[in-house]
Amino acid sequence: MNLLDKSYDVIVVGAGPAGTVAARFAAEQGVDVLVLEKDRDVGYPVRCAEAISKRNVVKFIEPNDKWIAAKINRFEFVAPNGNSVSMDLEDESGYVLERRIFDYELGLLASQAGAKILTRVYVNGLILEGNKVCGVKAEYRGKQYEIKSKVVIAADGVESRVGRWAGIKTHIDFREMESCFQVTAGNLENIDPKTLYFYLGSNYAPNGYFWVFPKGKNIANVGLGVSGDTGKKRSALSFLNDNLQKLYPAASILTQIAGGVPCALTLERISGDGILLAGDAARQVNPLTGGGIGSGMEGGSIAGRIAGEAVRKGDLSLLENYRDEWMKIRGKNHLIFDKLKDGVFNMRDEQFNAICEKMQKIPKNKRTLGKLFMTALAKQPKLLVEVAKVYMV
Amino acid sequence: MNAKEYRMAKTGKLMIEILPDKCDFCGCCVGVCPEDAIELKEAEIFIIDENCTNCSKCIWACPIEVIRFNKEGVLKTR
Missing domain, CATH: 3.50.50.60 (FAD/NAD(P)-binding domain)
Incomplete structure (x- = not known):
């Protein structure tokens, strides 16, 4: 050659x-x-959840609809008890890509x-x-x-x-390796095509999160990551199967693959x-x-x-x-993100539920990621300073 | 005695095996392997026996449970 x-x-x-x-x-x-x-x-x-902020894209390539599967204007966090809290973002704050x-x-x-x-x-x-x-x-x-x-x-x-x-x-x-399993799933009902969904807690994905990132109407990149510590007991794949069964039993699977993220x-x-x-x-x-x-x-x-x-x-x-x-x-x-990870990584389900409840009380137009972390880490004052550094709350 | 010698003395053999026909070739195992004991090509994967210490980190990191201790081994996870 x-x-x-x-x-x-x-x-x-x-x-x-x-x-x-x-x-x-x-x-x-x-x-x-x-x-x-x-x-x-x-x-x-x-091997990717395919979500990225617009800011991170435009630095390196001009946005083009041929590789943009969804334009994002909302986050939704789902607590272990099923309650959820959403957060509105500017239009087209981020994308789900066609990697x-x-x-x-x-x-x-x-x-x-x-x-x-x-x-x-x-x-x-x-x-x-x-x-x-x-x-x-x-x-x-x-x-x-x-x-x-x-x-x-x-x-x-x-x-x-x-x-x-x-x-x-x-x-x-191995504890910092997030072992992931990801599918492209169709036939998903009740999914807003502009919202990134994050499910937290030990049933969905201990020491990680379960994501549903839309790629059009009723279709999404769905997956999760769990740390190697969790992997000692149960694999990412078995968690994903459970979550799909519970939340989207009628989903069709168009692609599936394992992956790893060094967090x-x-x-x-x-x-x-x-x-x-x-x-x-x-x-x-x-x-x-x-x-x-x-x-x-x-x-x-x-x-x-x-x-x-x-x-x-x-x-x-x-x-x-x-x-x-x-x-x-x-x-x-x-x-700073690594310190915040330490703060939230081992949170118990009750803590996630309580944070969700507190966030729900904040008016929708005042909910920000900064506020979310402030609420989550309220009992860890040292980390609040770190939150302020990245989110300027 | 290093980790590998310890395992060898205790068990007499290397025991990790990857089931290549079930593997997604994602590389989690390679990423966590402290001994550079896994070779991963596009759709081929195998253990480099002389480097492996049976530390089992690859087993814990595998998202789809296709790495395991082989039949001769007495250790079992999951």
Whole structure:
């Protein structure tokens, strides 16, 4: 394969949102970029709840109806006792995406910026000189290749191993891994096509949440995540089956798949000699919500830009700035989200019920996420300060 | 004695197995594996025996219960 027979300035492993945005931002600096994807298609399979705020989209791609399945203007939280509280948002505050097309479009943008992309390439090692990463080893259609590069960007997802081969400890504590199961379900009744539904509590999804995110009339991305601690006793799949049986016994299932979200703080080290980690591989997920599309694109854009600059200026020591930049732009908020996660993660069902009741008493036009967390964490004053920092209540 | 040696001494063999025909290839197990002992391709998955310590974190993280201790093992979860 001629794409694999030459060397590059930057090789990106993984063509998810982090990888293709990294590739685009690097290519825009005028350097040679190659993206390697192990699956057959960019964008498929989809392991994601597919919700994202508009703010996080517009930074990286112009909204387009061909990959927007729903435009969101409302959250609804359902407590363990079945009571619910809703929260109105501005029109089109967020989207439920058609990730299959969204990821593909991000790939096209990278390609248009000059990056090369090849799917079906399994990266199975790094070319190392001492600790210095000098390229990747990869298998493509039965043949083994060695492809040299000045910088490798590991955007290889929750199952990341590339960083490990460079000596960076990337594995995640099983308690912080949200093991997920997700379906695209049809025939759902009583679903508002502009509302994101979050179900909380030990019956729905202990140490996680059960989501119903609409993708049109009577159809939704439905799924849940539970922590590895819960997984010791019961799997995500068994919880999902129960929830569907209870709430939507008539649902038809159009797609189904397992997935994992590393709900943890960003790794201590996300760069090394000749290598940067981005997206899920760097643990750049919002540890509270598990949202990783926007933060992955953010991490990817910083990694791509820095890698491109480093190559262009012939100064690979610039790679060391990556973590500081990430922390400044996004990572510092993740520190706060991680503390809030600690505050709500182990809440008992009665507490969720009580919070819901209190929120119901607040007039609808005054309900905000900030208020919600203030109510939830009222007995943990230290955390209230943290809430104020992110939600400016 | 490290974890792997301990397990080996206690059980005499590695015991984790993945049922590849039931796997969704999601990567949860790879993400939590502290020993880099799982190889995941597009639709292929297997344990790298020489790295595995039987720590069972992959079993706990699997969303669909397709990783287990094999028949020879005495340990059982779920």
